[in-house]
Amino acid sequence: MMNRHVRLARRPIGKLRSADLELVETPIPDPGPGEVLIRNTWLSIDPSIRIRLADTTPNGYLPPLQPGDELSGLALGTVVASRSPEFAIGDLVSHTLGYREYAIVGTQAQTIGGYGAPARIDAGQLPIQWFLGPLGSAGLTAYVGLFEILELTTTDVLWVSSAAGAVGALAAQLAKLRGTTVLGSVGSPEKVAYLRDELGIPAFDYHDGPLPKSLAALAPRGIDAYFDNVGGDHLTAALDALRPSGRIALCGAIAGYDDSAVPGPPNLFTMVSKGLRMRGFRAGSFTHLEDSMRREVSGYLADGRLIHRESVFDGIESAIAALLAMLSGATVGKTLCRLDT
Numbered sequence: 001m002m003n004r005h006v007r008l009a010r011r012p013i014g015k016l017r018s019a020d021l022e023l024v025e026t027p028i029p030d031p032g033p034g035e036v037l038i039r040n041t042w043l044s045i046d047p048s049i050r051i052r053l054a055d056t057t058p059n060g061y062l063p064p065l066q067p068g069d070e071l072s073g074l075a076l077g078t079v080v081a082s083r084s085p086e087f088a089i090g091d092l093v094s095h096t097l098g099y100r101e102y103a104i105v106g107t108q109a110q111t112i113g114g115y116g117a118p119a120r121i122d123a124g125q126l127p128i129q130w131f132l133g134p135l136g137s138a139g140l141t142a143y144v145g146l147f148e149i150l151e152l153t154t155t156d157v158l159w160v161s162s163a164a165g166a167v168g169a170l171a172a173q174l175a176k177l178r179g180t181t182v183l184g185s186v187g188s189p190e191k192v193a194y195l196r197d198e199l200g201i202p203a204f205d206y207h208d209g210p211l212p213k214s215l216a217a218l219a220p221r222g223i224d225a226y227f228d229n230v231g232g233d234h235l236t237a238a239l240d241a242l243r244p245s246g247r248i249a250l251c252g253a254i255a256g257y258d259d260s261a262v263p264g265p266p267n268l269f270t271m272v273s274k275g276l277r278m279r280g281f282r283a284g285s286f287t288h289l290e291d292s293m294r295r296e297v298s299g300y301l302a303d304g305r306l307i308h309r310e311s312v313f314d315g316i317e318s319a320i321a322a323l324l325a326m327l328s329g330a331t332v333g334k335t336l337c338r339l340d341t
Protein backbone atom coordinates (compact mmCIF):
# COMPACT_ATOMS: atom_id res chain seq x y z
CA MET A 1 0.00 0.00 0.00
CA MET A 2 1.24 3.46 -0.89
CA ASN A 3 0.84 6.83 0.80
CA ARG A 4 0.47 10.01 -1.24
CA HIS A 5 1.61 13.24 0.36
CA VAL A 6 2.39 16.84 -0.56
CA ARG A 7 5.91 18.17 -0.22
CA LEU A 8 7.82 21.34 -0.99
CA ALA A 9 9.44 20.97 -4.43
CA ARG A 10 11.19 24.35 -4.56
CA ARG A 11 11.23 27.58 -2.61
CA PRO A 12 8.36 29.83 -3.85
CA ILE A 13 9.22 33.34 -4.94
CA GLY A 14 6.30 35.71 -4.40
CA LYS A 15 2.92 34.10 -5.00
CA LEU A 16 2.82 30.35 -4.40
CA ARG A 17 2.60 28.39 -7.66
CA SER A 18 1.52 24.78 -8.12
CA ALA A 19 5.01 23.82 -9.39
CA ASP A 20 6.43 24.87 -6.00
CA LEU A 21 4.73 21.83 -4.47
CA GLU A 22 4.51 18.20 -5.54
CA LEU A 23 2.44 15.13 -4.78
CA VAL A 24 4.67 12.12 -4.15
CA GLU A 25 4.04 8.49 -3.30
CA THR A 26 5.95 6.47 -0.71
CA PRO A 27 5.17 3.19 1.10
CA ILE A 28 2.93 3.47 4.16
CA PRO A 29 5.21 3.14 7.19
CA ASP A 30 4.46 0.86 10.16
CA PRO A 31 3.87 2.51 13.55
CA GLY A 32 6.72 2.15 16.06
CA PRO A 33 6.28 1.76 19.81
CA GLY A 34 3.92 4.44 21.17
CA GLU A 35 2.79 5.43 17.66
CA VAL A 36 -0.40 5.06 15.67
CA LEU A 37 -1.09 4.90 11.94
CA ILE A 38 -3.90 7.25 10.97
CA ARG A 39 -5.81 7.26 7.70
CA ASN A 40 -6.63 10.92 7.19
CA THR A 41 -10.18 11.78 6.19
CA TRP A 42 -10.19 15.61 6.29
CA LEU A 43 -7.34 18.07 5.79
CA SER A 44 -7.54 21.67 6.95
CA ILE A 45 -6.19 24.12 4.37
CA ASP A 46 -4.76 27.08 6.31
CA PRO A 47 -2.82 30.20 5.29
CA SER A 48 -0.10 29.69 7.91
CA ILE A 49 1.70 26.95 5.96
CA ARG A 50 2.71 29.64 3.42
CA ILE A 51 4.86 31.25 6.13
CA ARG A 52 6.91 28.06 6.44
CA LEU A 53 7.62 27.82 2.71
CA ALA A 54 9.88 30.90 2.81
CA ASP A 55 13.60 30.51 3.56
CA THR A 56 13.21 32.18 6.94
CA THR A 57 10.29 32.41 9.34
CA PRO A 58 9.47 35.11 11.89
CA ASN A 59 11.16 34.92 15.26
CA GLY A 60 9.27 32.56 17.55
CA TYR A 61 7.51 30.78 14.67
CA LEU A 62 8.01 27.20 13.46
CA PRO A 63 11.15 26.73 11.33
CA PRO A 64 10.99 26.94 7.53
CA LEU A 65 10.40 23.76 5.55
CA GLN A 66 13.20 22.67 3.24
CA PRO A 67 12.67 21.48 -0.36
CA GLY A 68 11.77 17.80 -0.08
CA ASP A 69 10.01 18.24 3.29
CA GLU A 70 6.39 17.16 3.68
CA LEU A 71 3.85 19.90 4.37
CA SER A 72 2.07 19.72 7.69
CA GLY A 73 -1.33 21.03 8.71
CA LEU A 74 -4.29 20.26 10.92
CA ALA A 75 -6.12 17.06 9.97
CA LEU A 76 -8.64 14.49 11.13
CA GLY A 77 -8.36 10.77 10.57
CA THR A 78 -9.14 7.29 11.81
CA VAL A 79 -6.64 5.09 13.63
CA VAL A 80 -6.00 1.99 11.49
CA ALA A 81 -3.07 0.51 13.49
CA SER A 82 -2.06 1.32 17.04
CA ARG A 83 0.98 0.67 19.20
CA SER A 84 -0.13 3.34 21.66
CA PRO A 85 -2.09 2.71 24.86
CA GLU A 86 -3.83 6.06 24.28
CA PHE A 87 -5.51 5.35 20.94
CA ALA A 88 -7.41 2.32 19.67
CA ILE A 89 -8.18 1.23 16.12
CA GLY A 90 -11.26 3.13 14.93
CA ASP A 91 -10.64 6.25 17.04
CA LEU A 92 -11.20 9.59 15.30
CA VAL A 93 -8.12 11.71 16.02
CA SER A 94 -7.19 15.33 15.28
CA HIS A 95 -3.49 16.07 14.74
CA THR A 96 -1.09 18.20 12.69
CA LEU A 97 0.16 15.78 10.02
CA GLY A 98 -2.13 16.80 7.20
CA TYR A 99 -1.34 17.04 3.47
CA ARG A 100 -0.98 13.23 3.34
CA GLU A 101 -3.26 10.22 3.16
CA TYR A 102 -1.65 8.28 6.01
CA ALA A 103 0.17 9.72 9.03
CA ILE A 104 2.30 8.16 11.74
CA VAL A 105 1.48 10.05 14.91
CA GLY A 106 3.50 9.62 18.09
CA THR A 107 3.18 10.92 21.59
CA GLN A 108 5.73 13.67 20.89
CA ALA A 109 3.74 14.88 17.86
CA GLN A 110 4.27 18.46 16.74
CA THR A 111 1.72 21.21 17.41
CA ILE A 112 1.13 24.39 15.44
CA GLY A 113 1.77 27.15 17.97
CA GLY A 114 0.49 24.92 20.77
CA TYR A 115 -2.60 23.77 18.84
CA GLY A 116 -3.24 20.33 17.38
CA ALA A 117 -1.70 17.91 19.91
CA PRO A 118 -3.15 14.48 19.02
CA ALA A 119 -6.62 14.22 20.56
CA ARG A 120 -9.54 11.82 20.26
CA ILE A 121 -12.65 13.54 18.92
CA ASP A 122 -16.14 12.49 19.93
CA ALA A 123 -18.16 14.15 17.18
CA GLY A 124 -21.50 12.60 18.14
CA GLN A 125 -23.99 13.41 15.39
CA LEU A 126 -22.05 16.48 14.21
CA PRO A 127 -20.20 16.61 10.87
CA ILE A 128 -16.66 15.64 11.87
CA GLN A 129 -15.03 18.31 9.70
CA TRP A 130 -16.55 20.97 11.94
CA PHE A 131 -13.75 20.05 14.36
CA LEU A 132 -11.33 21.61 11.86
CA GLY A 133 -13.58 24.66 11.42
CA PRO A 134 -16.12 26.27 13.77
CA LEU A 135 -15.54 23.75 16.58
CA GLY A 136 -11.78 23.54 15.98
CA SER A 137 -8.91 25.91 15.29
CA ALA A 138 -10.97 28.50 13.37
CA GLY A 139 -13.59 28.64 16.11
CA LEU A 140 -11.04 28.95 18.90
CA THR A 141 -9.10 31.63 17.00
CA ALA A 142 -12.23 33.74 16.46
CA TYR A 143 -13.39 33.25 20.07
CA VAL A 144 -10.03 34.11 21.64
CA GLY A 145 -9.47 37.12 19.37
CA LEU A 146 -12.86 38.61 20.18
CA PHE A 147 -13.37 37.83 23.84
CA GLU A 148 -9.87 37.42 25.33
CA ILE A 149 -7.81 39.80 23.21
CA LEU A 150 -10.28 42.52 22.18
CA GLU A 151 -12.50 42.08 25.26
CA LEU A 152 -15.39 43.04 23.04
CA THR A 153 -18.42 44.85 24.44
CA THR A 154 -21.89 45.53 23.06
CA THR A 155 -21.11 49.22 22.57
CA ASP A 156 -18.12 48.53 20.28
CA VAL A 157 -17.98 48.98 16.54
CA LEU A 158 -15.78 46.14 15.25
CA TRP A 159 -14.05 45.72 11.88
CA VAL A 160 -13.14 42.18 10.84
CA SER A 161 -10.86 41.75 7.80
CA SER A 162 -10.97 38.65 5.56
CA ALA A 163 -14.50 38.42 6.89
CA ALA A 164 -15.74 35.73 4.49
CA GLY A 165 -12.92 33.34 5.46
CA ALA A 166 -12.82 30.56 8.04
CA VAL A 167 -11.81 32.68 11.02
CA GLY A 168 -13.25 35.98 9.80
CA ALA A 169 -16.80 34.76 9.10
CA LEU A 170 -16.95 33.15 12.54
CA ALA A 171 -15.49 36.20 14.26
CA ALA A 172 -17.92 38.55 12.54
CA GLN A 173 -20.95 36.40 13.37
CA LEU A 174 -19.93 35.61 16.96
CA ALA A 175 -19.41 39.30 17.65
CA LYS A 176 -22.80 40.14 16.14
CA LEU A 177 -24.50 37.38 18.14
CA ARG A 178 -23.02 38.89 21.33
CA GLY A 179 -24.54 42.26 20.38
CA THR A 180 -21.57 44.12 18.87
CA THR A 181 -21.92 46.28 15.74
CA VAL A 182 -19.78 44.60 13.05
CA LEU A 183 -18.51 45.43 9.59
CA GLY A 184 -16.33 43.29 7.37
CA SER A 185 -13.91 43.62 4.47
CA VAL A 186 -13.46 41.02 1.74
CA GLY A 187 -11.89 40.61 -1.69
CA SER A 188 -14.82 40.32 -4.10
CA PRO A 189 -18.36 41.60 -4.77
CA GLU A 190 -19.66 38.02 -4.32
CA LYS A 191 -18.18 37.92 -0.82
CA VAL A 192 -19.67 41.36 -0.03
CA ALA A 193 -23.08 40.00 -1.07
CA TYR A 194 -22.55 36.83 1.00
CA LEU A 195 -21.80 38.84 4.13
CA ARG A 196 -24.58 41.36 3.60
CA ASP A 197 -27.36 39.05 2.38
CA GLU A 198 -26.63 35.77 4.17
CA LEU A 199 -24.79 36.76 7.34
CA GLY A 200 -26.45 40.17 7.79
CA ILE A 201 -23.10 41.95 8.11
CA PRO A 202 -22.32 45.12 6.13
CA ALA A 203 -19.10 44.71 4.18
CA PHE A 204 -16.90 46.33 1.53
CA ASP A 205 -14.54 45.00 -1.12
CA TYR A 206 -11.02 46.24 -0.33
CA HIS A 207 -10.32 46.55 -4.06
CA ASP A 208 -13.00 49.29 -4.31
CA GLY A 209 -10.91 52.41 -3.69
CA PRO A 210 -8.95 53.64 -0.67
CA LEU A 211 -9.58 51.69 2.54
CA PRO A 212 -10.16 54.81 4.72
CA LYS A 213 -12.98 55.88 2.41
CA SER A 214 -14.60 52.42 2.37
CA LEU A 215 -14.31 52.18 6.14
CA ALA A 216 -15.75 55.65 6.68
CA ALA A 217 -18.77 54.78 4.52
CA LEU A 218 -19.71 51.89 6.87
CA ALA A 219 -18.38 53.33 10.13
CA PRO A 220 -18.65 57.13 9.82
CA ARG A 221 -17.80 57.65 13.52
CA GLY A 222 -14.79 55.33 13.44
CA ILE A 223 -14.25 51.91 15.00
CA ASP A 224 -13.47 50.70 18.53
CA ALA A 225 -11.96 47.32 17.73
CA TYR A 226 -10.18 45.68 14.79
CA PHE A 227 -9.79 41.90 14.26
CA ASP A 228 -6.80 41.77 11.91
CA ASN A 229 -6.40 38.79 9.58
CA VAL A 230 -4.56 40.75 6.89
CA GLY A 231 -1.96 43.24 8.18
CA GLY A 232 -0.32 45.67 5.69
CA ASP A 233 -2.56 48.47 4.43
CA HIS A 234 -5.54 47.09 6.40
CA LEU A 235 -3.68 47.51 9.69
CA THR A 236 -2.61 51.01 8.70
CA ALA A 237 -6.24 51.93 7.92
CA ALA A 238 -7.40 50.48 11.24
CA LEU A 239 -4.90 52.55 13.21
CA ASP A 240 -6.31 55.67 11.59
CA ALA A 241 -9.97 54.66 11.99
CA LEU A 242 -9.77 53.59 15.64
CA ARG A 243 -11.26 55.89 18.23
CA PRO A 244 -9.28 56.74 21.40
CA SER A 245 -8.62 53.65 23.58
CA GLY A 246 -9.40 51.36 20.63
CA ARG A 247 -8.06 47.80 20.48
CA ILE A 248 -6.51 45.63 17.81
CA ALA A 249 -6.25 41.83 17.85
CA LEU A 250 -3.40 40.71 15.58
CA CYS A 251 -4.56 37.31 14.40
CA GLY A 252 -2.78 37.02 11.06
CA ALA A 253 -1.12 39.09 8.35
CA ILE A 254 -1.89 37.26 5.11
CA ALA A 255 -1.06 40.31 2.95
CA GLY A 256 2.59 39.69 3.83
CA TYR A 257 2.83 35.89 3.65
CA ASP A 258 4.16 35.96 0.07
CA ASP A 259 6.73 38.62 0.87
CA SER A 260 8.40 38.81 4.26
CA ALA A 261 9.67 42.35 3.51
CA VAL A 262 6.23 44.02 3.93
CA PRO A 263 6.90 47.14 6.06
CA GLY A 264 5.08 47.86 9.31
CA PRO A 265 2.42 50.59 9.49
CA PRO A 266 3.85 54.11 9.04
CA ASN A 267 1.24 55.53 11.45
CA LEU A 268 2.21 53.47 14.51
CA PHE A 269 2.41 56.67 16.58
CA THR A 270 -1.41 56.70 16.64
CA MET A 271 -0.99 53.96 19.26
CA VAL A 272 0.47 56.67 21.47
CA SER A 273 -1.67 59.61 20.39
CA LYS A 274 -4.96 57.71 20.82
CA GLY A 275 -3.91 55.34 23.64
CA LEU A 276 -4.59 52.25 21.53
CA ARG A 277 -3.87 48.66 22.52
CA MET A 278 -2.60 46.06 20.04
CA ARG A 279 -2.00 42.44 20.98
CA GLY A 280 -0.99 39.46 18.87
CA PHE A 281 -2.09 35.97 19.82
CA ARG A 282 -2.02 32.35 18.80
CA ALA A 283 -5.05 30.17 19.46
CA GLY A 284 -2.74 27.41 20.69
CA SER A 285 -2.02 29.42 23.85
CA PHE A 286 -5.71 29.35 24.75
CA THR A 287 -6.70 25.68 24.40
CA HIS A 288 -8.20 25.90 27.92
CA LEU A 289 -11.01 27.92 26.31
CA GLU A 290 -11.85 25.29 23.70
CA ASP A 291 -14.66 23.68 25.73
CA SER A 292 -16.44 26.98 26.38
CA MET A 293 -15.98 27.97 22.73
CA ARG A 294 -17.47 24.64 21.61
CA ARG A 295 -20.46 25.00 23.93
CA GLU A 296 -21.30 28.48 22.62
CA VAL A 297 -20.57 27.84 18.93
CA SER A 298 -22.30 24.44 18.75
CA GLY A 299 -25.41 26.06 20.28
CA TYR A 300 -25.49 28.74 17.58
CA LEU A 301 -24.87 26.12 14.86
CA ALA A 302 -27.64 23.89 16.20
CA ASP A 303 -30.28 26.60 16.22
CA GLY A 304 -29.15 28.02 12.86
CA ARG A 305 -28.06 31.41 14.17
CA LEU A 306 -24.49 30.87 12.97
CA ILE A 307 -24.02 30.13 9.28
CA HIS A 308 -21.04 27.95 8.44
CA ARG A 309 -19.89 27.59 4.85
CA GLU A 310 -17.21 25.22 3.55
CA SER A 311 -15.21 25.08 0.33
CA VAL A 312 -14.44 21.38 -0.09
CA PHE A 313 -11.90 19.86 -2.49
CA ASP A 314 -11.89 16.11 -3.05
CA GLY A 315 -8.89 13.79 -2.88
CA ILE A 316 -5.25 14.34 -1.92
CA GLU A 317 -4.58 15.15 -5.57
CA SER A 318 -6.61 18.37 -5.07
CA ALA A 319 -4.75 19.51 -1.91
CA ILE A 320 -2.30 21.75 -3.80
CA ALA A 321 -5.14 23.37 -5.78
CA ALA A 322 -7.08 23.86 -2.53
CA LEU A 323 -4.16 25.70 -0.93
CA LEU A 324 -3.62 27.92 -3.98
CA ALA A 325 -7.35 28.69 -4.18
CA MET A 326 -7.59 29.61 -0.49
CA LEU A 327 -4.52 31.86 -0.58
CA SER A 328 -5.78 33.66 -3.69
CA GLY A 329 -9.24 34.33 -2.24
CA ALA A 330 -11.12 31.88 -4.47
CA THR A 331 -12.72 30.02 -1.55
CA VAL A 332 -15.40 31.05 0.94
CA GLY A 333 -15.64 29.95 4.58
CA LYS A 334 -13.52 27.04 5.75
CA THR A 335 -11.33 25.47 3.06
CA LEU A 336 -11.01 21.69 3.38
CA CYS A 337 -9.72 18.73 1.48
CA ARG A 338 -11.85 15.58 1.88
CA LEU A 339 -10.06 12.28 1.49
CA ASP A 340 -11.85 8.98 0.94
CA THR A 341 -14.27 9.13 3.94
Ligand SMILES: NC(=O)c1ccc[n+]([C@@H]2O[C@H](COP(=O)([O-])OP(=O)(O)OC[C@H]3O[C@@H](n4cnc5c(N)ncnc54)[C@H](OP(=O)(O)O)[C@@H]3O)[C@@H](O)[C@H]2O)c1
Nearest residue numbers: 141165166167186187229251252253254255281282283329
Ligand atom coordinates in the same frame (compact mmCIF):
# COMPACT_ATOMS: atom_id res chain seq x y z
N1 LIG B 1 -3.42 33.54 15.42
C1 LIG B 1 -3.87 32.31 15.23
O1 LIG B 1 -3.84 31.44 16.10
C2 LIG B 1 -4.44 31.98 13.88
C3 LIG B 1 -5.09 30.75 13.67
C4 LIG B 1 -5.68 30.51 12.41
C5 LIG B 1 -5.55 31.47 11.40
N2 LIG B 1 -4.87 32.61 11.66
C6 LIG B 1 -4.75 33.67 10.64
O2 LIG B 1 -6.06 34.15 10.41
C7 LIG B 1 -6.17 34.63 9.08
C8 LIG B 1 -7.36 33.96 8.41
O3 LIG B 1 -7.11 32.56 8.33
P1 LIG B 1 -8.24 31.61 7.73
O4 LIG B 1 -7.80 30.21 7.95
O5 LIG B 1 -9.56 32.04 8.19
O6 LIG B 1 -8.10 31.91 6.18
P2 LIG B 1 -9.26 32.42 5.20
O7 LIG B 1 -9.65 33.79 5.64
O8 LIG B 1 -10.31 31.38 5.13
O9 LIG B 1 -8.51 32.45 3.81
C9 LIG B 1 -7.57 33.41 3.53
C10 LIG B 1 -8.23 34.65 2.86
O10 LIG B 1 -7.36 35.76 2.97
C11 LIG B 1 -7.75 36.70 2.00
N3 LIG B 1 -6.54 37.32 1.42
C12 LIG B 1 -5.54 36.73 0.74
N4 LIG B 1 -4.60 37.63 0.38
C13 LIG B 1 -5.05 38.83 0.84
C14 LIG B 1 -4.55 40.17 0.79
N5 LIG B 1 -3.36 40.45 0.18
N6 LIG B 1 -5.27 41.16 1.35
C15 LIG B 1 -6.45 40.89 1.97
N7 LIG B 1 -6.98 39.64 2.06
C16 LIG B 1 -6.29 38.64 1.51
C17 LIG B 1 -8.55 35.96 0.93
O11 LIG B 1 -9.90 36.38 1.01
P3 LIG B 1 -10.44 37.67 0.20
O12 LIG B 1 -11.12 37.12 -1.01
O13 LIG B 1 -11.38 38.31 1.15
O14 LIG B 1 -9.25 38.50 -0.16
C18 LIG B 1 -8.45 34.50 1.39
O15 LIG B 1 -9.63 33.79 1.12
C19 LIG B 1 -4.83 34.35 8.42
O16 LIG B 1 -4.03 35.50 8.51
C20 LIG B 1 -4.25 33.24 9.28
O17 LIG B 1 -2.85 33.16 9.20
C21 LIG B 1 -4.32 32.88 12.87
